[in-house]
Amino acid sequence: MAAIGHVPLADQLRPTRLEEVVGQEHLTDADGPLGRMAETGRLSSMILWGPPGCGKTSIARLLANAFDVRFSSLSAVFSGVADLKRAFAAAEEAKSFGEQTLLFVDEIHRFNRSQQDAFLPVVEDGTIILIGATTENPSFEINAALLSRAQLLVLRRLDEAALERLLAKAEAHVGQTLPIDENARTTLIASSDGDGRFLLNQAEMLWNLCDDILDRDAMLRLLQRRAPVYDKDRDGHYNLISALHKAMRGSDPDAALYYLARMLTAGEDPLYVLRRITRFASEDVGLADPQALTQCMAALDAYRFLGSPEGELAIVQACLYCATAPKSNAVYGAQKAAWALAKQTGSLPPPVHVVNAPTKAMKDLGMGVGYVYDHDAPDGFSGQNFWPDRIEPHKLYHPVERGHEKRIAERLAWWAQRRVAQGR
Known part of the structure; x- marks a missing residue:
């Protein structure tokens, strides 16, 4: 065992000049x-x-x-x-x-x-x-x-090269190499998670407690493993959920699964992650694959039924389904456009022919007159106008040419042609 002294090794090795700051x-x-x-x-x-x-x-x-x-x-x-x-x-x-x-x-x-x-x-x-x-x-x-x-x-998180230089500096200061083999040394550096002070504290413990050379498994049994740096209400939380969302949007299931694992193994609430994945199913997949939302709701039922950790597999399934599904933000875009138009146009009434007229007085005012029941029209399509009289019809939903939405786009185009043919 090496004699480190009463002052912590990390303090003994504090740099004395700016040029000595590692990383x-x-x-x-x-x-x-x-x-x-x-x-x-x-x-x-x-x-x-x-x-x-x-x-x-x-x-x-x-x-x-x-x-x-x-x-x-x-x-x-x-x-x-x-x-x-x-x-x-x-x-x-x-x-x-x-x-x-x-x-x-x-x-x-x-x-x-x-x-x-x-x-x-x-x-x-x-x-x-x-x-x-x-x-x-x-x-x-x-x-x-x-x-x-x-x-x-x-300041940057210390990379492996910087941490290795820090260990070499510690060994030169103590006058003894760390009592671990190369595989254990690699694991020690990786487990420090970019934290030089933590690395030196772990090295100090090894020098204080070990006489023999330890392999990786023996070292891990001796040292307390470092918990991932993750604050649920701070940057770590928001950075990882953002990375998860963008990896799914970019159709990279492996990266998405990695960030999902980072969050759940760090103690994030699985239901919070699933809520974000469910939002993704509507925002970034939408009607390109309507089953994405169904998968997320099924994952919610499965997680509530099984609990952790068994139910987390259903969240993984929902994540991978969304990451590999065809992508469309047409539903999201349609919602934003519709909300904006609704606020702009205020309380305009719908056209009178689509208003129910349960009383004689309402019928006398022309309400409901001229409405065509679509199921009675040829091909089940009347082509009538359903917009308020004072505004022109707006195109709010723009389906993409991917997945199920490609078929929706074809159907909408056919209906548009029928309206033109009917002079609507």
């Missing part, structure tokens, strides 16, 4: 925004957006060192208005002695709108240089006014 070369290289700041000697407020363990905190500390400014930090999880006031007062006092303060705020998206507004005056007058770190999309979580005063920098 963020697009920011730290000479032509990147941080590299340019270092060269020009001009540090500005910024929001660092990226997944856990990609180096946001390290970058903030390194910038403070590189620009020789006072470093102060807060976590929005544990801080409130009183903490902000103390931090601002300390920065104001330091400013009076000619010292600039870099205030690092971790999880800044957890501050509410009014708390975020408190940063505006002190950023504006230069009392602090703000560096906020967030794992959530700043466009949704950070005030627009604050965003306009800070540069948004996007």
Whole structure:
């Protein structure tokens, strides 16, 4: 076993210069925004957006060192208005002695709108240089006014090459290779899910607990497997459901099944996913394959009857059916057009000949007069006008030349020809 010491390995290996930050070369290289700041000697407020363990905190500390400014930090999880006031007062006092303060705020998206507004005056007058770190999309979580005063920098999830470099750095620091074989090493990197801090914590545990070389299965029994990064009410949730929808729309059943699995194995409510697939059946398949909606409703019945995990197979079936079905958004387009026309035309009455006339007074007013019962007409088609008198007939539904809708389009075209022939 290697002796790691009392300080966590991840802290021992924090980079001492910007160039040592692993996996963020697009920011730290000479032509990147941080590299340019270092060269020009001009540090500005910024929001660092990226997944856990990609180096946001390290970058903030390194910038403070590189620009020789006072470093102060807060976590929005544990801080409130009183903490902000103390931090601002300390920065104001330091400013009076000619010292600039870099205030690092971790999880800044957890501050509410009014708390975020408190940063505006002190950023504006230069009392602090703000560096906020967030794992959530700043466009949704950070005030627009604050965003306009800070540069948004996007940090990348660490790829396998970056994580391998991090492991090699750890081995050089400890002076010993990890006690695992190559297959286990590959699995360790993959299971870290792009999180460098998690990878180093797992490596530290291996060094502390193992004397012998472990294979993949032995390593997995020893280490706690990492749960996928997935917040049901945040970006992970919306990004994956969007990817699922677009993969089905793009007729890629394998990608659709992958994103479905990502969501369900991360703990998403199966009924939420099925609701989205059912919506897809009408929005993106529609009458090109009317069975798509039937498959989704059958999946709902099956899931309610079987529960999880057995009933999830029916959701998989519905997903694959929709992904492989012919696609049409004609129903979706028709709904939007019809809703818009209905709002535009208000309460126009239908033509009198299609209005029921159950009383003599209504018949005397001409209601129902001239209506032709379609089943009595040749070919079961009268060709009558059913639109209000004050508007021309509109074409709202445009079937595509795919699947069942191709036959619908042919039928509609035949009916249109009959109307022309009848002078309708």
